[in-house]
Amino acid sequence: MDFEKQEEKKNRTDAGLKGAIREEKTYRLKQRLRILLELPVTDPQQKEILKKEGLPVRYRDHLQLVAWNLYQKALGGDMAAIREMRGILEEGEPTKGKNRKQTAEQSQAPPVVIIDDVR
Numbered sequence: 001m002d003f004e005k006q007e008e009k010k011n012r013t014d015a016g017l018k019g020a021i022r023e024e025k026t027y028r029l030k031q032r033l034r035i036l037l038e039l040p041v042t043d044p045q046q047k048e049i050l051k052k053e054g055l056p057v058r059y060r061d062h063l064q065l066v067a068w069n070l071y072q073k074a075l076g077g078d079m080a081a082i083r084e085m086r087g088i089l090e091e092g093e094p095t096k097g098k099n100r101k102q103t104a105e106q107s108q109a110p111p112v113v114i115i116d117d118v119r
Helices: 002-038 044-052 062-075 079-091 100-105
Strands: none
Touching (some): 044 062
16 A cells, blocks of 8 residues: 555656646747747848838837737738737736636627628
């Protein structure tokens, strides 16, 4: 019986270690992505796109370029882009321990209707 307890404890320790390693890798990936997104845009065509939109020079980074492209796809009716933008906007708001569905049910804003078939 003592052997079973030791084996169970070892399995819990291994699972905890694997979880910690996974969290560390996720943290490092997020840091690297943040660094890449904060790099200034160097491609002249991409610079021109951001310049035409009137963004100040200090905001002309890859994050703004990604946001601009996502916005353009959403304007074109791409449902995945619309959902992604909605998710990004909701991320900035504190939900106070509620999940997305509960938050949406309590929202006072009118629902968004997207018509995808116009004749």
